[in-house]
Amino acid sequence: GLLTCLQLQPAITKDSGSLRFELEGEGDSYGALTNVKAEVQIGSSKQIGTISGIQIDRQKIPKGAFWESFDEHSAVEWVAGALLESRYGRTKLESLRESGDDPEFDFVFIDTFHIDKDQSSDIAAFALHNFLHGKHMKGDLNNGCWHFLSVAYVLSEEPKEVVHMNKRKRGGDQNHHEVSPFLRNVFFQDPALIHGDAANARILVGGITHFEKRMLTESEAMAKAGRLLKGAGSSQKKAKGNDLEILNLVRGLVDVTFQQTLMQGVSSAIWGSANRPADDCTSKEQLQNLKQQILRLQSGEGSIARSGALHVACEKNSIKVVKLLLQLDPTSSAATDHLDRTPLIVAAIEATGRLCINGIDDTAVIDALLQAGVSKSDVDSSNMTAHGYFTQGSSQTSGSRRYFRITHDEHRRKLTDLEHKLYPPGGPAAGDFSEGRGGSSGLVDYGPEDDEADRAMGIHADGDY
Numbered sequence: 001g002l003l004t005c006l007q008l009q010p011a012i013t014k015d016s017g018s019l020r021f022e023l024e025g026e027g028d029s030y031g032a033l034t035n036v037k038a039e040v041q042i043g044s045s046k047q048i049g050t051i052s053g054i055q056i057d058r059q060k061i062p063k064g065a066f067w068e069s070f071d072e073h074s075a076v077e078w079v080a081g082a083l084l085e086s087r088y089g090r091t092k093l094e095s096l097r098e099s100g101d102d103p104e105f106d107f108v109f110i111d112t113f114h115i116d117k118d119q120s121s122d123i124a125a126f127a128l129h130n131f132l133h134g135k136h137m138k139g140d141l142n143n144g145c146w147h148f149l150s151v152a153y154v155l156s157e158e159p160k161e162v163v164h165m166n167k168r169k170r171g172g173d174q175n176h177h178e179v180s181p182f183l184r185n186v187f188f189q190d191p192a193l194i195h196g197d198a199a200n201a202r203i204l205v206g207g208i209t210h211f212e213k214r215m216l217t218e219s220e221a222m223a224k225a226g227r228l229l230k231g232a233g234s235s236q237k238k239a240k241g242n243d244l245e246i247l248n249l250v251r252g253l254v255d256v257t258f259q260q261t262l263m264q265g266v267s268s269a270i271w272g273s274a275n276r277p278a279d280d281c282t283s284k285e286q287l288q289n290l291k292q293q294i295l296r297l298q299s300g301e302g303s304i305a306r307s308g309a310l311h312v313a314c315e316k317n318s319i320k321v322v323k324l325l326l327q328l329d330p331t332s333s334a335a336t337d338h339l340d341r342t343p344l345i346v347a348a349i350e351a352t353g354r355l356c357i358n359g360i361d362d363t364a365v366i367d368a369l370l371q372a373g374v375s376k377s378d379v380d381s382s383n384m385t386a387h388g389y390f391t392q393g394s395s396q397t398s399g400s401r402r403y404f405r406i407t408h409d410e411h412r413r414k415l416t417d418l419e420h421k422l423y424p425p426g427g428p429a430a431g432d433f434s435e436g437r438g439g440s441s442g443l444v445d446y447g448p449e450d451d452e453a454d455r456a457m458g459i460h461a462d463g464d465y
Contacts (some may be wrong), residue, residue, distance in 0.1 A: 099207030388432025
């Protein structure tokens with residue numbers, strides 16, 4: 001493929017480092033992918049890092065062949081699938097569309113960002129800035145013509161705590177951290193992505209209008225990093241030691257009894273008892289055995305609150321296990337998961353997906369948590385309360401929720417009672433009104449009106465997405 005090299009002089013500070021770029025065609029079916037690699041050098045020749053990515057020319061990919069182009073790149077396929085719709089590669093994010101993203105221009109996925117750990121945060125941030133503003137990426141520097149309009153990067157699965165960024169090295173400069181250079185270059189974590197899939201919390205995105213803004217200082221970036229890193233860790237908080245044993249014990253039990261209860265509900269529906277909730281199938285012997293094992297683990301410093309076991313029991317609507325866990329550790333009612341969700345929020349989310357004909361009583365777990373004194377005003381990382389999630393979920397009428405909605409209409413009084421029970425004393429949070437989407441955050445609905453706009457631009461909108 002085409003290979004070109006060039007040397008960029010530092011654009012911002014004398015210590016920001018220069019970049020040596022290599023561009024190479026990927027050799028894909030449509031010639032739409034270009035590998036971009038930059039060696040970050042400081043001084044005359046010392047290499048201190050590497051930045052690489054894949055530049056995607058969306059114009060070259062035929063309609064209906066978007067994912068075929070990424071067959072050899074599973075990471076790109078995952079990120080592009082989360083960010084771009086499948087017909088023309090248009091952005092799914094309102095935030096990127098508002099920043100000017102358009103499939104007529106390229107999309108860039110940065111797959112490698114490495115700067116030696118002994119280098120300062122400034123060098124890492126300026127190296128990324130130079131990478132984004134280099135001629136191969138931006139195009140005509142004099143006229144401000146960009147080749148690409150949006151960029152994505154995926155954080156490591158286990159990002160280190162923010163405090164690691166504040167350790168001082170000799171000379172007083174701050175060591176850099178993986179997330180810092182991206183936040184300083186005005187990348188951001190879009191809540192709309194996390195709302196659909198917690199794993200997407202690791203995706204950072206940005207558009208040209210963001211990159212043209214003033215770079216943030218290290219302190220400004222760190223002010224945004226705390227919650228971002230918390231959400232961008234593993235998809236679940238990782239319990240350890242005795243905490244993990246407690247979690248596994250509870251998960252093993254509720255998974256089995258959930259299926260038994262579900263089948264009992266289906267049987268009731270077949271025999272015409274759809275309105276009578278099925279009993280929790282957890283036996284006294286199972287509960288007693290679980291209690292004894294948890295008490296043993298608690299004596300060894302195990303914690304129900306830290307384990308996340310109550311969240312799992314609420315998710316499976318296991319009222320008997322929920323009551324047992326609340327009895328053994330009342331503090332677990334206020335524990336939060338990787339998305340800052342309390343057990344009450346998890347229970348409210350799950351309640352809207354229950355079918356009464358399955359015999360699962362939506363109210364029991366929520367009632368038990370409320371009786372334990374949980375706060376109805378607590379919000380998660382999307383700034384939503386349990387009430388917000390419940391009202392949002394119970395009113396959805398599309399996709400897999402359509403049949404649930406029919407059942408809910410038959411039992412509207414019960415749902416209304418739950419809405420009242422969950423209503424926060426101070427009223428709904430801001431995120432409840434925006435359904436967890438803040439500012440321009442949200443997913444674009446490419447419906448008929450967008451297809452009409454495509455036709456007006458000469459783009460055929462027929463066919464499936």
